[in-house]
Amino acid sequence: MFSDKANHIFQEVIEKYHEINTVGQEFHNPYDEKDQLIEHLLYRKCWIDTVQWHYEDIIRDPKIDPVAALKLKRQIDASNQDRTDMVEYIDSYFLEKYKDVEPKANATINSESPAWAIDRLSILALKIYHMNEEANRVDAGQEHMIKCQAKLDVLLEQRVDLSTAINQLLEDIANGEKYMKVYKQMKMYNDDELNPVLRGAKK
Numbered sequence: 001m002f003s004d005k006a007n008h009i010f011q012e013v014i015e016k017y018h019e020i021n022t023v024g025q026e027f028h029n030p031y032d033e034k035d036q037l038i039e040h041l042l043y044r045k046c047w048i049d050t051v052q053w054h055y056e057d058i059i060r061d062p063k064i065d066p067v068a069a070l071k072l073k074r075q076i077d078a079s080n081q082d083r084t085d086m087v088e089y090i091d092s093y094f095l096e097k098y099k100d101v102e103p104k105a106n107a108t109i110n111s112e113s114p115a116w117a118i119d120r121l122s123i124l125a126l127k128i129y130h131m132n133e134e135a136n137r138v139d140a141g142q143e144h145m146i147k148c149q150a151k152l153d154v155l156l157e158q159r160v161d162l163s164t165a166i167n168q169l170l171e172d173i174a175n176g177e178k179y180m181k182v183y184k185q186m187k188m189y190n191d192d193e194l195n196p197v198l199r200g201a202k203k
Contacts, residue, residue, distance in 0.1 A: 002170055003163035006042050006118060010125035013046040018129075023054050038093055045086040046122045052079040053126050083119070090115035091182045094173070103179040110169055113182050117166050124162060128155045 009031075017025070027047055031039035058064070059072045091113045134140065135148035172178040 001163075001167045003121065003166045005039070006121055006166075007125065007159070007163060009039060009042045010046045010122050011129075013043055014050055014125060014129045017047065017050045021054075023051050023058070038090070041086065041090050041093060042118070042122075045083070045090065045119070046125065048079060048082050048086060049119075049122045049126060052076065052083065053130075055079060087113075087115045087119050088182070088184065090118060091180070094170070095180055095182065098173050098180065101174060101176050104176040107176055107179045109181055110178055113180060114166065114169055114173070117162065117169065121159070121162055121166065124155065124159050128152065128159065131155055 029040055029043050029047075031043050033040045055072060055076050059069055059076065064072075094114050131148055131152045135145055135152050137145065137148075140148075169178065173180060
């Protein structure tokens with residue numbers, strides 16, 4: 001099933017990142033873009049999410065230098081744009097894959113596209129990884145570990161449910177029960193023509 005593949009790749013990414021565990025480390029995608037396109041896209045997507053997860057940790061340091069914080073905020077903005085772009089690339093993959101499927105007369109549209117559901121699955125993999133760390137922290141108290149284990153149990157259940165829902169959505173699209181309709185995000189704050197502050201800075 002598709003979600004099994006995605007979850008496996010997400011775990012692969014997160015474990016690979018934590019071998020060095022620095023946001024500035026070199027990125028290498030082991031999946032060939034030509035021959036393993038969806039694997040390539042999933043790996044890249046989760047890597048972006050993993051780096052951004054750690055950006056968000058760093059910027060919350062109450063002692064962070066303001067200049068460094070501003071630089072990091074710019075990196076987070078760029079990462080958010082990369083994340084959105086990757087979601088749209090993944091949806092483009094599914095649009096191409098199912099382009100010849102004729103939706104049934106009573107076919108319905110889903111509330112979100114496959115790739116945005118996959119985006120949530122990637123973030124969920126990160127939550128599970130880090131909550132598992134907290135549930136097994138040897139320097140934490142027993143109460144902390146028990147609370148984190150309870151949260152981890154919920155996250156694991158959530159992954160099963162979300163994985164099942166994604167698989168069902170893709171099956172429904174393949175069978176013509178649902179159809180895809182993708183809207184570009186049209187983010188405005190990074191566009192120097194749509195953001196009035198950036199537009200003014202050009203004058």
